[in-house]
Each structure stands twice: as structure tokens, then as C-alpha cells.
Amino acid sequence: MKQSKYGLALLLFMAIPPMASVLESIMIMHMHMQMPLLVISGFLMAPFFQSKLPKFFAKWNEDGIPGILLFTLVMVYWMIPKTMDDALTTTSVELFKFISLPFLAGVPLRDSWNKIGSGSKKIVFIVFTALFYVMGFLYIKAPIQLCNNYLLIDQITLGWGYMTMAICFSIYLIYLAFIDKQESPIQL
Amino acid sequence: MSNRYTKIATLVVLLFGILLISIGTDGFTAFTAETARVNKLLEDKPEFPDVTFQDSQEREYSMDEFRGNYVLITFFYSSCTTVCIDLEMNMSELYDKIPQKYIGKDIDFLSISFDPDRDDPATLDIYKNMFNSDGETWRMASIQNEEQLANVLKEFGVIVIPDDYGNFAHNSAFYLVDENGVLQEVMDYKDVDAAAEKIINILDSGEGRS
Numbered sequence: 001m002k003q004s005k006y007g008l009a010l011l012l013f014m015a016i017p018p019m020a021s022v023l024e025s026i027m028i029m030h031m032h033m034q035m036p037l038l039v040i041s042g043f044l045m046a047p048f049f050q051s052k053l054p055k056f057f058a059k060w061n062e063d064g065i066p067g068i069l070l071f072t073l074v075m076v077y078w079m080i081p082k083t084m085d086d087a088l089t090t091t092s093v094e095l096f097k098f099i100s101l102p103f104l105a106g107v108p109l110r111d112s113w114n115k116i117g118s119g120s121k122k123i124v125f126i127v128f129t130a131l132f133y134v135m136g137f138l139y140i141k142a143p144i145q146l147c148n149n150y151l152l153i154d155q156i157t158l159g160w161g162y163m164t165m166a167i168c169f170s171i172y173l174i175y176l177a178f179i180d181k182q183e184s185p186i187q188l
Numbered sequence: 189m190s191n192r193y194t195k196i197a198t199l200v201v202l203l204f205g206i207l208l209i210s211i212g213t214d215g216f217t218a219f220t221a222e223t224a225r226v227n228k229l230l231e232d233k234p235e236f237p238d239v240t241f242q243d244s245q246e247r248e249y250s251m252d253e254f255r256g257n258y259v260l261i262t263f264f265y266s267s268c269t270t271v272c273i274d275l276e277m278n279m280s281e282l283y284d285k286i287p288q289k290y291i292g293k294d295i296d297f298l299s300i301s302f303d304p305d306r307d308d309p310a311t312l313d314i315y316k317n318m319f320n321s322d323g324e325t326w327r328m329a330s331i332q333n334e335e336q337l338a339n340v341l342k343e344f345g346v347i348v349i350p351d352d353y354g355n356f357a358h359n360s361a362f363y364l365v366d367e368n369g370v371l372q373e374v375m376d377y378k379d380v381d382a383a384a385e386k387i388i389n390i391l392d393s394g395e396g397r398s
Contacts, residue, residue, distance in 0.1 A: 059193050066197035073205030083212045085221035151349060 001051075007044025011102055014038060024088060027154035028161045035078055035101055042106020049107055057111050064115030067108035068124060074105040075128075079135055122176065129169040136162030222359055225345045226374045234343045236261075236369040239336040241300070241329035244312035251369050258295040258394075260387065261363040262377065263346050265303035265356055266315040275360045278380050280319045282362070283326055285384035290391045297326035302337060302348055303356070304330045344371065364390070 013019060014037055023034040050057055061067045077083055078101065086093040113121070139159030210216060218224035236251045236259075243249075251259075262279050264272040276299060283297055299321070301307035307315075312328045321328060331337040341348060348358045362383050364373040372390070375383040
């Protein structure tokens with residue numbers, strides 16, 4: 001339960017307006033620090049919800065597929081350049097960011113990850129690796145500004161951030177493919 | 189899929205996800221805020237606000253100066269080293285593609301600087317010469333009043349972000365305002381041929397009308 005409190009504290013800390021505006025002032029910090037930290041806050045808060053609503057999670061997310069799908073779709077939503085701009089210009093979208101990332105991405109991720117099989121885990125990794133490569137290329141190569149609220153140089157930085165993550169994921173996937181299947185370490 | 193509930197949950201999540209992304213992209217039409225901005229402008233068709241221009245010949249006038257003519261507008265600043273040069277080069281190309289009979293009679297060209305501090309008439313005069321603008325049928329002007337300038341940028345959805353080096357990042361397009369000062373078209377400034385074709389079509393049909 002202590003974890004859940006840390007999670008809530010993290011979420012509240014991130015929501016303090018000056019903190020939010022600092023993290024949102026630079027594109028890569030917005031996308032690759034604030035957003036993941038919001039997911040982590042939900043991840044930490046998950047045990048609270050799991051203990052309050054054990055039946056709900058057992059019944060509706062028995063095999064973890066709905067949860068991991070929800071996580072993926074919410075992440076995809078926030079990768080769209082327009083949604084990131086909207087979060088900066090529209091209050092309701094900004095509010096939705098602070099709700100969706102912890103509760104519709106972080107919580108279901110934690111609940112689902114141990115339920116889905118190692119095959120599904122690999123698929124999740126492959127999907128995100130592919131997505132990150134695509135987003136990386138898009139942000140680096142796009143001749144135009146994709147986000148109106150950020151400078152082009154910020155966009156290229158973010159593109160390389162995506163690329164770095166995608167390369168890390170790739171290394172992990174290659175590593176998985178080469179190690180002894182008996183001792184699969186894919187147990188987070 | 190071990191039970192019925194997870195199947196239902198999966199379906200619900202899938203529908204929610206599609207709905208969410210559909211809302212976020214205005215029904216899968218706009219993946220960037222810039223596309224959404226242009227879509228919204230074309231829907232709203234705002235009227236050009238009342239402002240006072242100061243052009244390269246130190247003349248001062250409002251949008252009424254162009255009443256009765258279409259006006260092709262771009263937003264720029266002369267100290268710009270990147271996109272504005274392309275933008276104004278393309279505007280020059282576009283100017284050459286429009287039949288002479290329409291120029292000055294049915295359509296005027298106007299480049300508006302959003303950097304009133306640096307773009308005084310003398311600077312604009314030098315800048316206009318670089319693009320073979322005649323200063324008459326293609327004018328370059330700034331808006332000195334800060335409030336008026338901010339209003340124009342807001343109405344026409346031009347977002348200008350100053351960076352740390354005295355430059356501005358901004359979005360660009362060709363804006364076509366009709367004879368009553370109402371925005372009619374927002375066109376891709378990189379596709380001069382398409383823009384020229386569209387404008388000539390509009391002018392041709394206008395000629396048939398009058």
C-alpha cells in the first residue's frame with residue numbers, strides 16, 4: 001500500500017502547475033519524461049485498485065489482454081502529434097492526460113503484465129519497438145513542424161529520443177531471441 | 189481468451205480506443221495540430237480584422253485598401269533565415285503564374301511581417317526587392333500596433349514562437365482573402381502549382397460573374 005501512496009504523491013507532484021509547465025516546455029521532456037512518469041504513477045497506484053476491486057480485475061481482465069490493449073491504445077493516442085499540441089492548448093485534453101496515463105495506462109499495465117503470456121509480452125515489445133522507430137523517423141525526417149507549439153529542433157531531438165528507445169528495445173529483443181528458452185528472463 | 193467477460197472487455201477497450209483516437213484526430217482527418225488548424229479555418233472563414241498596415245513605401249492603410257480584390261496573404265519576418273525565404277520565393281513564383289490581366293485588378297498580393305520592431309519600411313523595401321515585388325500589386329507591410337497584430341495572428345491561426353536566438357518559429361501557408369475581406373482558402377505554400385490553379389479558377393469564375 002505504501003507504493004500506492006508514492007504513486008499518488010508522484011501524480012499530485014506532476015500536476016502542480018509549475019512542475020507541469022516546466023516539463024511541458026521542452027518537447028522531449030513532455031513526451032519522454034512527463035508522460036512515462038504519469039504512467040509510472042498509475043503503475044504504483046495499481047495495488048490500491050487491485051485490493052479494492054479484486055473481483056473487477058479478475059473478471060474483466062482475467063487473461064490480461066483487455067488491459068494490455070487499453071494500455072497500448074492510450075499510449076498510441078498520446079503519440080499522435082496533434083494530441084500533444086492539444087494538451088498544451090486545451091485544458092480538457094490536458095486534464096485527460098493526467099487521468100488517462102495513470103489510470104487507463106499505468107493501472108492496466110500493472111494488472112495485465114503478469115497475466116499475459118511471454119508470447120504476448122514479446123508482441124507488446126515488438127509493437128512498441130516498431131512504433132518508436134516509425135515515430136523516430138517521422139520526427140527526424142519530417143520537413144515540416146508537426147507540433148505547432150514546439151520548435152523544429154525540439155522535434156528532431158524527440159525523434160532521436162524515440163530512436164534511442166527503439167534501439168534499446170531492439171537490443172533487448174535480440175537478446176531474448178538468443179538466450180536459453182528455458183530461463184526466459186521476461187518476468188517483470 | 190478464457191472467459192466471456194474478457195472477450196467483452198477486449199471489445200469495449202477496442203471500441204473505446206478507436207473512439208478516442210477518432211476524437212483526437214478529428215475523425216482521422218488531422219494527425220497534426222496544423223492540419224486541424226487549417227480545417228478549422230476553412231470552416232470558420234474568419235474576416236480579416238481591422239488593422240493598420242505600414243508598408244515599404246511608408247503608406248498606412250487598412251484592409252479596405254484592397255476591398256473589391258482578392259488578396260493573397262503570407263505572414264513572414266525579414267530576419268528569418270529559413271522558411272520565410274522559401275515562403276516568399278514561392279509567393280514570387282505564384283505571382284508570376286497568375287495571368288497579368290488579373291494582377292492588381294482582381295487580386296493583390298500582401299506579405300505581412302509579424303516583426304514590427306525590425307521590419308520598418310526601409311527594411312521591407314530592401315526585402316521586397318529581393319523577391320522582385322513591385323511594392324504595389326505585391327506589397328510588404330508590417331502591423332505596428334501590437335494588439336492588432338496579435339489579433340490578426342489569432343484570427344488566422346498563425347502561431348509564432350520566439351526562440352533563444354532572436355528568431356521566430358512559425359507555421360506558414362498561402363491565405364486567400366476574398367473581395368470582402370473574408371478568408372476563403374488556406375493553401376500549402378510548398379505546392380505553388382496547386383495554389384496557382386486554385387486561384388486562377390476562382391478568378392476565372394469571378395470574371396464570368398461580373
